[in-house]
Amino acid sequence: MQFSFETTVRIVDALAGKGLGEEIAVHGWVRTRRSSKSVTFVELNDGSCMSSLQIIFDADSPVAADELERMQTGASMEARGTLSESPGGRQSVELRATEARVIGEASADRYPLQKKRHSFEYLREIAHLRARTNTFGAIARLRNTLSMATHRFFQDYGFYSLHSPIITASDAEGAGELFQVTTLPLDELAAAETQLDYSRDFFAKPAYLTVSGQLNAEIYACALERVYTFGPTFRAENSNTTRHLAEFWMIEPEMAFCDLDGNIEIAERYLRRLIEAALRESSEDMQFFDKRIRPGLLNELEHLLASDFTRITYREAIEALQRSGKEFEFTPSWGADLQSEHERYLTEELYNGPVIVTDYPKEIKAFYMKLNPDGETVRAMDVLVPYLGEIIGGSQREDDLELLKRRIDEAGLDREAYWWYLDLRRFGTVPHSGFGLGFERLVRYLSGMQNIRDVIPFPRTVRSAEF
RNA sequence: UCCCCUGUAGCUCAGUCGGUAGAGCGGGUGGCUGUUAACCACUAGGUCGUUGGUUCGAGUCCAACCGGGGGAGCCA
Numbered sequence: 425m426q427f428s429f430e431t432t433v434r435i436v437d438a439l440a441g442k443g444l445g446e447e448i449a450v451h452g453w454v455r456t457r458r459s460s461k462s463v464t465f466v467e468l469n470d471g472s473c474m475s476s477l478q479i480i481f482d483a484d485s486p487v488a489a490d491e492l493e494r495m496q497t498g499a500s501m502e503a504r505g506t507l508s509e510s511p512g513g514r515q516s517v518e519l520r521a522t523e524a525r526v527i528g529e530a531s532a533d534r535y536p537l538q539k540k541r542h543s544f545e546y547l548r549e550i551a552h553l554r555a556r557t558n559t560f561g562a563i564a565r566l567r568n569t570l571s572m573a574t575h576r577f578f579q580d581y582g583f584y585s586l587h588s589p590i591i592t593a594s595d596a597e598g599a600g601e602l603f604q605v606t607t608l609p610l611d612e613l614a615a616a617e618t619q620l621d622y623s624r625d626f627f628a629k630p631a632y633l634t635v636s637g638q639l640n641a642e643i644y645a646c647a648l649e650r651v652y653t654f655g656p657t658f659r660a661e662n663s664n665t666t667r668h669l670a671e672f673w674m675i676e677p678e679m680a681f682c683d684l685d686g687n688i689e690i691a692e693r694y695l696r697r698l699i700e701a702a703l704r705e706s707s708e709d710m711q712f713f714d715k716r717i718r719p720g721l722l723n724e725l726e727h728l729l730a731s732d733f734t735r736i737t738y739r740e741a742i743e744a745l746q747r748s749g750k751e752f753e754f755t756p757s758w759g760a761d762l763q764s765e766h767e768r769y770l771t772e773e774l775y776n777g778p779v780i781v782t783d784y785p786k787e788i789k790a791f792y793m794k795l796n797p798d799g800e801t802v803r804a805m806d807v808l809v810p811y812l813g814e815i816i817g818g819s820q821r822e823d824d825l826e827l828l829k830r831r832i833d834e835a836g837l838d839r840e841a842y843w844w845y846l847d848l849r850r851f852g853t854v855p856h857s858g859f860g861l862g863f864e865r866l867v868r869y870l871s872g873m874q875n876i877r878d879v880i881p882f883p884r885t886v887r888s889a890e891f
Numbered sequence: 892u893c894c895c896c897u898g899u900a901g902c903u904c905a906g907u908c909g910g911u912a913g914a915g916c917g918g919g920u921g922g923c924u925g926u927u928a929a930c931c932a933c934u935a936g937g938u939c940g941u942u943g944g945u946u947c948g949a950g951u952c953c954a955a956c957c958g959g960g961g962g963a964g965c966c967a
Contacts (some may be wrong), residue, residue, distance in 0.1 A: 456927080456928090456929095458925095458926050458927065458929055458930095459923095459926085460922090460923050460924065460925080460926070460929090460930090461922080461923060461924065462923095462924050462925095463924065463925060463926075464926090465925075465926050465927065465929090467927075478926090478927075480925080480926095482924090482925085483924080497917095510925095511925070512925065512926070512927070513927085514926095514927055515927080532917090532918060532919090533901080533917090533918050533919075534901085534918095535901095536901075536902090538901075538902065538916075538917045538918085539916095539917080539928080540902070540903085540916055540917060540928075541902090541903085541916090541928090542902065542903085543902080543903070545959060545960070546902070546903090548959095549959095635967095636967090657967075659965095659966075659967080661965065661966075662892060663892085663964080663965065663966080664892095664960095665961090665962080665963085665964095665965090665966095666960095666961080666962095667966080667967080668965085668966070668967085669967090672967070673967095674967060753963095761965095764963095814966085814967080815967090816967090817966090817967070860967065861967075862966090862967030863967085864967080865967060866967095874961095875960090
Protein backbone atom coordinates (compact mmCIF):
# COMPACT_ATOMS: atom_id res chain seq x y z
CA MET A 425 0.00 0.00 0.00
CA GLN A 426 1.46 3.32 -1.06
CA PHE A 427 0.29 6.68 0.25
CA SER A 428 1.38 10.09 -0.81
CA PHE A 429 0.47 13.70 -0.33
CA GLU A 430 -1.20 13.73 -3.73
CA THR A 431 -3.24 10.56 -3.57
CA THR A 432 -4.66 10.55 -0.05
CA VAL A 433 -7.97 12.31 0.47
CA ARG A 434 -8.40 14.50 3.50
CA ILE A 435 -11.37 13.58 5.60
CA VAL A 436 -13.02 16.97 5.26
CA ASP A 437 -13.16 16.39 1.50
CA ALA A 438 -14.26 12.77 1.79
CA LEU A 439 -17.15 13.78 4.05
CA ALA A 440 -18.13 16.39 1.48
CA GLY A 441 -18.49 13.54 -0.98
CA LYS A 442 -15.27 13.97 -2.93
CA GLY A 443 -14.53 10.59 -4.49
CA LEU A 444 -17.93 9.12 -3.64
CA GLY A 445 -18.24 5.70 -5.25
CA GLU A 446 -14.54 5.58 -5.98
CA GLU A 447 -11.63 3.94 -4.28
CA ILE A 448 -9.80 6.42 -2.07
CA ALA A 449 -7.09 6.36 0.58
CA VAL A 450 -7.22 8.19 3.90
CA HIS A 451 -5.07 8.42 6.99
CA GLY A 452 -5.38 9.78 10.48
CA TRP A 453 -5.78 8.83 14.12
CA VAL A 454 -8.39 6.49 15.53
CA ARG A 455 -10.95 8.21 17.72
CA THR A 456 -12.96 5.15 18.65
CA ARG A 457 -13.68 1.64 17.52
CA ARG A 458 -16.89 -0.32 17.94
CA SER A 459 -17.16 -3.96 17.06
CA SER A 460 -19.62 -6.76 17.12
CA LYS A 461 -19.03 -10.28 15.91
CA SER A 462 -18.92 -9.61 12.21
CA VAL A 463 -18.56 -5.89 11.74
CA THR A 464 -16.16 -3.29 13.08
CA PHE A 465 -16.49 0.49 12.92
CA VAL A 466 -13.47 2.76 13.22
CA GLU A 467 -13.87 6.52 13.52
CA LEU A 468 -10.86 8.11 11.85
CA ASN A 469 -9.94 11.77 12.34
CA ASP A 470 -7.18 13.61 10.51
CA GLY A 471 -7.70 17.08 11.97
CA SER A 472 -9.00 18.52 8.71
CA CYS A 473 -12.40 18.97 10.33
CA MET A 474 -14.30 18.21 13.48
CA SER A 475 -16.04 15.13 12.10
CA SER A 476 -14.45 11.75 11.73
CA LEU A 477 -14.80 9.35 8.84
CA GLN A 478 -16.45 6.05 9.65
CA ILE A 479 -14.53 3.10 8.27
CA ILE A 480 -16.31 -0.22 7.94
CA PHE A 481 -14.75 -3.63 8.23
CA ASP A 482 -17.43 -6.25 7.64
CA ALA A 483 -17.41 -10.02 7.22
CA ASP A 484 -16.00 -9.70 3.70
CA SER A 485 -13.12 -7.51 4.82
CA PRO A 486 -9.71 -8.92 3.97
CA VAL A 487 -8.16 -7.04 6.91
CA ALA A 488 -6.94 -9.46 9.55
CA ALA A 489 -8.64 -9.60 12.94
CA ASP A 490 -5.42 -8.91 14.83
CA GLU A 491 -4.85 -5.80 12.74
CA LEU A 492 -8.35 -4.62 13.68
CA GLU A 493 -7.45 -5.30 17.29
CA ARG A 494 -4.58 -2.80 17.05
CA MET A 495 -6.88 0.00 15.86
CA GLN A 496 -7.36 1.39 19.33
CA THR A 497 -8.10 4.96 20.33
CA GLY A 498 -5.10 7.13 19.46
CA ALA A 499 -3.45 4.78 16.99
CA SER A 500 -2.38 6.20 13.63
CA MET A 501 -3.45 4.29 10.56
CA GLU A 502 -4.08 4.37 6.85
CA ALA A 503 -6.98 2.83 5.01
CA ARG A 504 -8.09 2.32 1.44
CA GLY A 505 -11.52 1.39 0.20
CA THR A 506 -14.65 2.56 -1.52
CA LEU A 507 -16.22 5.78 -0.34
CA SER A 508 -19.90 4.83 -0.08
CA GLU A 509 -23.18 6.26 1.00
CA SER A 510 -23.82 5.29 4.58
CA PRO A 511 -26.99 3.52 5.71
CA GLY A 512 -26.35 4.83 9.23
CA GLY A 513 -28.18 7.89 10.42
CA ARG A 514 -25.33 10.05 11.64
CA GLN A 515 -23.17 10.31 8.56
CA SER A 516 -23.80 10.54 4.85
CA VAL A 517 -20.69 8.70 3.71
CA GLU A 518 -18.38 6.01 5.02
CA LEU A 519 -15.37 4.11 3.80
CA ARG A 520 -15.77 0.39 3.12
CA ALA A 521 -12.23 -0.72 3.76
CA THR A 522 -10.44 -3.14 1.49
CA GLU A 523 -6.99 -2.45 2.90
CA ALA A 524 -5.86 -0.93 6.18
CA ARG A 525 -2.92 -0.99 8.49
CA VAL A 526 -1.95 0.55 11.77
CA ILE A 527 1.12 2.75 11.49
CA GLY A 528 1.67 3.56 15.15
CA GLU A 529 -0.10 1.83 18.00
CA ALA A 530 -1.47 3.59 21.06
CA SER A 531 -1.70 1.23 24.00
CA ALA A 532 -5.24 1.57 25.32
CA ASP A 533 -4.30 1.18 28.96
CA ARG A 534 -1.61 3.87 28.74
CA TYR A 535 -2.87 6.40 26.19
CA PRO A 536 -3.90 9.47 28.24
CA LEU A 537 -6.84 10.45 26.02
CA GLN A 538 -9.85 8.27 26.68
CA LYS A 539 -12.94 8.32 24.54
CA LYS A 540 -14.76 10.45 27.06
CA ARG A 541 -14.90 14.08 28.14
CA HIS A 542 -11.80 15.35 29.88
CA SER A 543 -11.46 18.49 31.95
CA PHE A 544 -9.52 21.35 30.38
CA GLU A 545 -7.25 21.39 33.45
CA TYR A 546 -6.26 17.80 32.77
CA LEU A 547 -5.81 18.40 29.04
CA ARG A 548 -3.52 21.34 29.78
CA GLU A 549 -1.17 18.86 31.46
CA ILE A 550 -1.02 16.87 28.23
CA ALA A 551 -0.83 19.75 25.76
CA HIS A 552 1.16 17.54 23.40
CA LEU A 553 -1.89 15.32 22.96
CA ARG A 554 -4.80 17.69 23.49
CA ALA A 555 -4.55 18.88 19.88
CA ARG A 556 -6.18 15.55 19.00
CA THR A 557 -9.36 16.37 20.87
CA ASN A 558 -12.46 17.93 19.35
CA THR A 559 -12.12 21.18 21.25
CA PHE A 560 -8.46 21.82 20.62
CA GLY A 561 -8.66 20.78 16.99
CA ALA A 562 -11.51 23.26 16.61
CA ILE A 563 -9.51 25.98 18.35
CA ALA A 564 -6.52 25.37 16.09
CA ARG A 565 -8.69 25.61 12.98
CA LEU A 566 -10.49 28.71 14.26
CA ARG A 567 -7.15 30.39 14.94
CA ASN A 568 -6.16 29.62 11.38
CA THR A 569 -9.41 31.05 10.01
CA LEU A 570 -9.05 34.25 12.04
CA SER A 571 -5.39 34.59 11.19
CA MET A 572 -6.04 34.33 7.46
CA ALA A 573 -9.09 36.62 7.71
CA THR A 574 -6.89 39.21 9.40
CA HIS A 575 -4.35 39.19 6.61
CA ARG A 576 -7.05 39.27 3.93
CA PHE A 577 -8.89 42.13 5.61
CA PHE A 578 -5.86 44.39 5.86
CA GLN A 579 -4.59 43.43 2.43
CA ASP A 580 -8.01 44.36 1.02
CA TYR A 581 -7.66 47.82 2.54
CA GLY A 582 -4.17 48.43 1.20
CA PHE A 583 -2.23 47.72 4.39
CA TYR A 584 1.27 46.26 4.32
CA SER A 585 2.22 43.52 6.73
CA LEU A 586 5.08 44.75 8.91
CA HIS A 587 7.52 42.58 10.84
CA SER A 588 8.19 44.63 13.95
CA PRO A 589 11.10 43.56 16.18
CA ILE A 590 10.73 41.01 18.96
CA ILE A 591 13.73 42.36 20.85
CA THR A 592 13.68 46.01 21.85
CA ALA A 593 16.24 48.08 23.69
CA SER A 594 13.78 50.56 25.15
CA ASP A 595 10.90 50.08 27.53
CA ALA A 596 8.54 51.19 24.80
CA GLU A 597 5.47 52.48 26.57
CA GLY A 598 6.59 52.49 30.15
CA ALA A 599 3.67 50.11 30.67
CA GLY A 600 3.84 46.45 31.44
CA GLU A 601 6.56 44.36 33.02
CA LEU A 602 9.28 43.37 30.58
CA PHE A 603 11.19 40.16 30.04
CA GLN A 604 14.88 40.97 29.94
CA VAL A 605 17.02 39.44 27.20
CA THR A 606 20.64 38.88 28.07
CA THR A 607 23.67 36.72 27.37
CA LEU A 608 25.40 37.74 30.57
CA PRO A 609 26.46 34.75 32.73
CA LEU A 610 23.84 35.37 35.42
CA ASP A 611 24.82 32.39 37.58
CA GLU A 612 28.42 33.54 37.82
CA LEU A 613 27.45 37.16 38.39
CA ALA A 614 25.01 36.22 41.12
CA ALA A 615 27.71 34.26 42.91
CA ALA A 616 30.19 37.11 42.55
CA GLU A 617 27.66 39.74 43.63
CA THR A 618 29.11 42.21 41.17
CA GLN A 619 27.44 45.21 39.57
CA LEU A 620 26.07 44.30 36.15
CA ASP A 621 28.18 45.70 33.33
CA TYR A 622 25.83 45.99 30.39
CA SER A 623 28.62 47.02 28.04
CA ARG A 624 29.55 43.35 28.12
CA ASP A 625 26.00 42.24 27.30
CA PHE A 626 25.01 41.18 23.78
CA PHE A 627 23.52 44.52 22.77
CA ALA A 628 25.88 46.50 25.02
CA LYS A 629 22.80 47.75 26.89
CA PRO A 630 19.72 46.26 28.54
CA ALA A 631 17.34 44.62 26.07
CA TYR A 632 13.85 43.22 26.40
CA LEU A 633 11.16 41.25 24.63
CA THR A 634 8.63 43.54 23.01
CA VAL A 635 5.42 44.52 24.75
CA SER A 636 4.02 46.17 21.61
CA GLY A 637 4.97 46.76 18.02
CA GLN A 638 3.04 50.01 17.88
CA LEU A 639 5.88 52.53 17.99
CA ASN A 640 7.68 50.66 15.24
CA ALA A 641 4.46 50.45 13.28
CA GLU A 642 4.11 54.22 13.51
CA ILE A 643 7.48 54.56 11.79
CA TYR A 644 6.37 52.52 8.82
CA ALA A 645 2.88 54.02 8.76
CA CYS A 646 4.64 57.35 8.32
CA ALA A 647 6.17 55.98 5.14
CA LEU A 648 3.85 53.35 3.68
CA GLU A 649 0.69 54.97 5.05
CA ARG A 650 -1.00 51.77 6.15
CA VAL A 651 0.73 48.89 7.92
CA TYR A 652 -0.18 46.21 10.41
CA THR A 653 1.78 43.92 12.67
CA PHE A 654 0.69 40.45 13.72
CA GLY A 655 3.27 38.94 15.99
CA PRO A 656 4.14 37.63 19.42
CA THR A 657 4.10 39.97 22.39
CA PHE A 658 5.44 39.44 25.90
CA ARG A 659 4.38 40.68 29.31
CA ALA A 660 6.14 39.57 32.48
CA GLU A 661 3.26 40.53 34.75
CA ASN A 662 2.52 38.36 37.74
CA SER A 663 -1.12 37.88 36.91
CA ASN A 664 -2.90 34.58 37.19
CA THR A 665 -6.24 35.03 35.44
CA THR A 666 -8.27 33.52 32.64
CA ARG A 667 -7.39 36.50 30.41
CA HIS A 668 -3.60 36.89 30.71
CA LEU A 669 -0.68 35.15 29.06
CA ALA A 670 3.01 35.94 29.31
CA GLU A 671 3.32 35.31 25.58
CA PHE A 672 0.48 36.18 23.26
CA TRP A 673 -0.18 37.35 19.71
CA MET A 674 -1.30 40.84 18.91
CA ILE A 675 -2.59 42.59 15.82
CA GLU A 676 -1.72 46.27 15.54
CA PRO A 677 -2.74 48.27 12.46
CA GLU A 678 -1.40 51.81 12.08
CA MET A 679 -2.67 54.36 9.56
CA ALA A 680 -1.26 57.72 8.49
CA PHE A 681 -3.58 60.50 7.32
CA CYS A 682 -6.20 58.99 9.58
CA ASP A 683 -7.98 60.48 12.56
CA LEU A 684 -9.88 58.78 15.36
CA ASP A 685 -13.08 58.45 13.32
CA GLY A 686 -11.24 56.63 10.54
CA ASN A 687 -9.61 54.45 13.17
CA ILE A 688 -12.96 53.51 14.65
CA GLU A 689 -14.36 52.80 11.20
CA ILE A 690 -11.57 50.35 10.39
CA ALA A 691 -11.77 48.71 13.81
CA GLU A 692 -15.49 48.11 13.45
CA ARG A 693 -15.19 46.71 9.93
CA TYR A 694 -12.30 44.49 11.02
CA LEU A 695 -14.24 43.07 13.95
CA ARG A 696 -17.26 42.38 11.75
CA ARG A 697 -15.06 40.67 9.19
CA LEU A 698 -13.55 38.42 11.84
CA ILE A 699 -16.94 37.29 13.10
CA GLU A 700 -18.22 36.72 9.58
CA ALA A 701 -15.13 34.67 8.76
CA ALA A 702 -15.55 32.53 11.87
CA LEU A 703 -19.24 31.87 11.15
CA ARG A 704 -18.75 31.21 7.47
CA GLU A 705 -15.37 29.48 7.24
CA SER A 706 -15.39 27.62 10.56
CA SER A 707 -19.08 26.89 10.78
CA GLU A 708 -18.74 23.28 11.91
CA ASP A 709 -16.33 24.23 14.68
CA MET A 710 -18.46 27.22 15.68
CA GLN A 711 -21.50 24.97 15.95
CA PHE A 712 -19.49 22.73 18.24
CA PHE A 713 -18.58 25.69 20.46
CA ASP A 714 -22.22 26.75 20.51
CA LYS A 715 -23.37 23.29 21.49
CA ARG A 716 -20.67 22.16 23.89
CA ILE A 717 -18.70 25.17 25.12
CA ARG A 718 -21.00 28.17 25.37
CA PRO A 719 -24.67 27.67 24.54
CA GLY A 720 -26.07 30.77 22.86
CA LEU A 721 -22.71 31.76 21.38
CA LEU A 722 -23.93 31.81 17.78
CA ASN A 723 -26.96 33.90 18.66
CA GLU A 724 -24.75 36.40 20.47
CA LEU A 725 -22.40 36.72 17.52
CA GLU A 726 -25.26 37.03 15.02
CA HIS A 727 -26.80 39.64 17.28
CA LEU A 728 -23.53 41.55 17.37
CA LEU A 729 -23.31 41.53 13.58
CA ALA A 730 -26.83 42.90 13.38
CA SER A 731 -26.12 45.61 15.95
CA ASP A 732 -24.92 49.14 15.47
CA PHE A 733 -21.74 49.98 17.29
CA THR A 734 -22.84 52.67 19.73
CA ARG A 735 -20.33 55.51 20.03
CA ILE A 736 -20.19 57.45 23.29
CA THR A 737 -17.56 59.51 25.01
CA TYR A 738 -16.02 58.53 28.30
CA ARG A 739 -17.88 61.46 29.89
CA GLU A 740 -21.19 60.16 28.55
CA ALA A 741 -20.33 56.66 29.75
CA ILE A 742 -19.65 57.85 33.28
CA GLU A 743 -22.85 59.90 33.32
CA ALA A 744 -24.87 56.95 32.02
CA LEU A 745 -23.40 54.72 34.72
CA GLN A 746 -24.18 57.26 37.42
CA ARG A 747 -27.74 57.66 36.14
CA SER A 748 -28.25 53.89 35.95
CA GLY A 749 -29.24 53.52 39.59
CA LYS A 750 -27.23 50.30 39.63
CA GLU A 751 -25.25 49.27 42.69
CA PHE A 752 -21.69 48.93 41.43
CA GLU A 753 -18.85 47.59 43.50
CA PHE A 754 -16.75 50.47 42.16
CA THR A 755 -18.62 53.76 42.01
CA PRO A 756 -18.22 55.26 38.55
CA SER A 757 -16.53 58.65 38.70
CA TRP A 758 -14.60 60.92 36.35
CA GLY A 759 -10.95 59.99 36.19
CA ALA A 760 -11.39 56.34 37.14
CA ASP A 761 -11.02 53.56 34.61
CA LEU A 762 -14.13 51.68 33.55
CA GLN A 763 -14.37 48.48 35.57
CA SER A 764 -15.51 45.27 33.93
CA GLU A 765 -18.85 45.57 35.74
CA HIS A 766 -19.26 48.99 34.11
CA GLU A 767 -18.40 47.63 30.69
CA ARG A 768 -20.90 44.86 31.15
CA TYR A 769 -23.67 47.27 32.08
CA LEU A 770 -23.01 49.40 29.02
CA THR A 771 -22.80 46.53 26.55
CA GLU A 772 -25.25 44.04 28.02
CA GLU A 773 -27.92 46.22 29.60
CA LEU A 774 -27.91 49.81 28.41
CA TYR A 775 -27.05 49.38 24.75
CA ASN A 776 -27.38 45.60 24.35
CA GLY A 777 -24.58 45.49 21.83
CA PRO A 778 -21.07 46.69 21.10
CA VAL A 779 -20.08 50.09 22.44
CA ILE A 780 -17.16 52.29 21.45
CA VAL A 781 -16.02 54.62 24.21
CA THR A 782 -13.85 57.59 23.20
CA ASP A 783 -12.06 60.60 24.69
CA TYR A 784 -10.74 59.30 28.00
CA PRO A 785 -9.02 61.50 30.60
CA LYS A 786 -5.35 61.77 29.66
CA GLU A 787 -4.25 60.56 33.11
CA ILE A 788 -5.54 57.04 32.55
CA LYS A 789 -4.21 56.63 29.02
CA ALA A 790 -0.77 56.33 27.40
CA PHE A 791 1.45 59.33 26.68
CA TYR A 792 1.32 58.97 22.89
CA MET A 793 -2.42 59.55 22.56
CA LYS A 794 -3.45 62.82 20.95
CA LEU A 795 -4.57 65.53 23.32
CA ASN A 796 -8.00 67.01 22.68
CA PRO A 797 -8.48 70.80 22.53
CA ASP A 798 -10.02 70.63 26.03
CA GLY A 799 -6.55 69.81 27.32
CA GLU A 800 -7.77 67.06 29.60
CA THR A 801 -8.95 64.21 27.39
CA VAL A 802 -7.20 62.22 24.68
CA ARG A 803 -8.38 60.78 21.39
CA ALA A 804 -8.57 57.22 22.65
CA MET A 805 -11.11 54.60 21.80
CA ASP A 806 -12.00 51.26 23.34
CA VAL A 807 -14.30 48.82 21.59
CA LEU A 808 -16.37 46.98 24.17
CA VAL A 809 -18.41 43.88 23.41
CA PRO A 810 -20.95 42.03 25.56
CA TYR A 811 -19.62 39.27 27.82
CA LEU A 812 -15.94 39.99 27.14
CA GLY A 813 -15.53 43.73 27.65
CA GLU A 814 -12.71 45.55 25.91
CA ILE A 815 -11.62 43.73 22.77
CA ILE A 816 -9.91 46.57 20.93
CA GLY A 817 -8.02 49.56 22.28
CA GLY A 818 -6.63 52.32 20.12
CA SER A 819 -6.13 56.01 19.61
CA GLN A 820 -5.16 58.81 17.35
CA ARG A 821 -1.48 59.51 18.08
CA GLU A 822 -0.07 62.82 19.19
CA ASP A 823 1.47 64.36 16.08
CA ASP A 824 2.40 67.72 17.60
CA LEU A 825 6.07 67.74 18.61
CA GLU A 826 5.78 70.10 21.54
CA LEU A 827 2.69 68.47 23.00
CA LEU A 828 4.27 65.04 22.70
CA LYS A 829 7.43 66.21 24.49
CA ARG A 830 5.31 67.56 27.29
CA ARG A 831 3.35 64.31 27.56
CA ILE A 832 6.59 62.29 27.73
CA ASP A 833 7.77 64.50 30.57
CA GLU A 834 4.46 64.22 32.40
CA ALA A 835 4.61 60.43 32.12
CA GLY A 836 8.03 60.52 33.77
CA LEU A 837 9.73 59.08 30.70
CA ASP A 838 13.07 59.99 29.18
CA ARG A 839 12.81 62.16 26.04
CA GLU A 840 16.26 60.98 24.91
CA ALA A 841 15.03 57.42 24.64
CA TYR A 842 12.32 58.52 22.26
CA TRP A 843 14.46 60.68 19.95
CA TRP A 844 13.45 58.68 16.88
CA TYR A 845 9.80 58.70 17.89
CA LEU A 846 9.97 62.48 18.23
CA ASP A 847 11.74 62.71 14.85
CA LEU A 848 8.54 61.42 13.22
CA ARG A 849 6.92 64.68 14.43
CA ARG A 850 9.92 66.81 13.45
CA PHE A 851 9.97 65.68 9.85
CA GLY A 852 6.78 65.38 7.85
CA THR A 853 4.46 64.82 10.78
CA VAL A 854 0.97 63.64 9.93
CA PRO A 855 -2.21 62.74 11.80
CA HIS A 856 -2.15 59.02 12.33
CA SER A 857 -4.04 56.41 14.30
CA GLY A 858 -4.03 52.76 15.16
CA PHE A 859 -5.31 50.11 17.49
CA GLY A 860 -4.40 46.81 19.05
CA LEU A 861 -6.27 43.56 19.36
CA GLY A 862 -5.11 40.63 21.48
CA PHE A 863 -5.50 37.58 19.28
CA GLU A 864 -6.10 35.10 22.10
CA ARG A 865 -8.76 37.33 23.62
CA LEU A 866 -10.46 37.39 20.25
CA VAL A 867 -10.31 33.60 19.98
CA ARG A 868 -11.63 33.31 23.51
CA TYR A 869 -14.54 35.56 22.62
CA LEU A 870 -15.43 33.82 19.36
CA SER A 871 -15.12 30.31 20.78
CA GLY A 872 -16.75 30.96 24.14
CA MET A 873 -13.81 29.27 25.87
CA GLN A 874 -13.41 30.32 29.50
CA ASN A 875 -9.67 30.20 29.93
CA ILE A 876 -7.21 31.97 27.63
CA ARG A 877 -4.74 29.13 28.30
CA ASP A 878 -7.00 26.90 26.24
CA VAL A 879 -7.11 29.04 23.09
CA ILE A 880 -3.34 29.06 22.43
CA PRO A 881 -1.49 25.86 21.56
CA PHE A 882 1.18 26.19 24.23
CA PRO A 883 0.32 28.69 26.97
CA ARG A 884 3.10 30.51 28.80
CA THR A 885 2.04 31.90 32.15
CA VAL A 886 3.61 32.63 35.52
CA ARG A 887 5.61 29.57 36.65
CA SER A 888 4.44 27.64 33.61
CA ALA A 889 6.27 27.12 30.31
CA GLU A 890 5.83 23.40 29.71
CA PHE A 891 6.04 21.88 26.22
C1' U B 892 0.40 40.46 44.43
C1' C B 893 -4.38 39.96 47.42
C1' C B 894 -9.06 37.10 48.55
C1' C B 895 -11.88 32.46 48.12
C1' C B 896 -12.20 27.27 46.72
C1' U B 897 -9.71 22.71 45.83
C1' G B 898 -6.06 18.16 45.80
C1' U B 899 -9.05 10.52 47.13
C1' A B 900 -8.35 4.70 41.31
C1' G B 901 -6.04 6.27 34.46
C1' C B 902 -10.25 10.41 34.21
C1' U B 903 -14.60 12.91 36.81
C1' C B 904 -16.08 12.74 41.62
C1' A B 905 -18.63 10.74 46.56
C1' G B 906 -16.69 9.54 51.35
C1' U B 907 -21.79 11.40 57.22
C1' C B 908 -19.98 12.31 63.92
C1' G B 909 -12.37 10.81 63.44
C1' G B 910 -12.96 3.98 63.58
C1' U B 911 -7.93 0.99 57.79
C1' A B 912 -11.80 3.36 50.82
C1' G B 913 -16.67 3.74 46.99
C1' A B 914 -19.37 5.04 42.22
C1' G B 915 -19.55 6.32 37.08
C1' C B 916 -16.54 6.47 32.96
C1' G B 917 -12.01 4.46 31.00
C1' G B 918 -8.89 -0.43 30.89
C1' G B 919 -8.92 -6.06 30.57
C1' U B 920 -11.82 -10.70 29.42
C1' G B 921 -16.17 -12.85 27.23
C1' G B 922 -20.85 -12.06 24.42
C1' C B 923 -23.56 -9.51 20.49
C1' U B 924 -25.09 -9.43 12.19
C1' G B 925 -24.82 -1.81 11.04
C1' U B 926 -22.72 0.51 15.42
C1' U B 927 -22.14 5.78 16.32
C1' A B 928 -21.34 8.79 24.21
C1' A B 929 -22.75 1.42 21.11
C1' C B 930 -24.92 -2.32 24.28
C1' C B 931 -24.82 -6.79 28.05
C1' A B 932 -21.95 -9.77 31.73
C1' C B 933 -17.63 -10.49 34.56
C1' U B 934 -12.98 -8.44 36.31
C1' A B 935 -8.41 -5.84 37.85
C1' G B 936 -7.11 -1.26 39.76
C1' G B 937 -5.41 3.15 45.87
C1' U B 938 1.67 5.52 49.67
C1' C B 939 -6.11 9.60 50.03
C1' G B 940 -0.54 16.15 47.08
C1' U B 941 3.97 16.51 50.66
C1' U B 942 5.91 17.14 55.55
C1' G B 943 4.91 17.69 60.51
C1' G B 944 1.27 17.93 64.62
C1' U B 945 -3.29 16.51 67.76
C1' U B 946 -5.41 11.55 68.92
C1' C B 947 -5.81 4.88 71.33
C1' G B 948 -6.93 5.71 66.09
C1' A B 949 -6.58 10.77 60.62
C1' G B 950 -8.98 10.56 53.71
C1' U B 951 -11.64 13.28 57.68
C1' C B 952 -9.09 17.93 62.67
C1' C B 953 -4.64 21.70 62.87
C1' A B 954 -0.05 24.06 60.61
C1' A B 955 3.42 24.84 56.80
C1' C B 956 4.78 23.92 51.93
C1' C B 957 3.68 22.39 46.78
C1' G B 958 0.13 21.91 42.66
C1' G B 959 -4.68 23.25 40.36
C1' G B 960 -9.12 26.38 39.78
C1' G B 961 -12.08 30.93 40.34
C1' G B 962 -12.37 36.19 41.48
C1' A B 963 -9.85 41.14 42.08
C1' G B 964 -6.02 44.45 40.52
C1' C B 965 -3.40 45.38 35.83
C1' C B 966 -4.01 44.84 30.99
C1' A B 967 -4.22 42.79 25.24
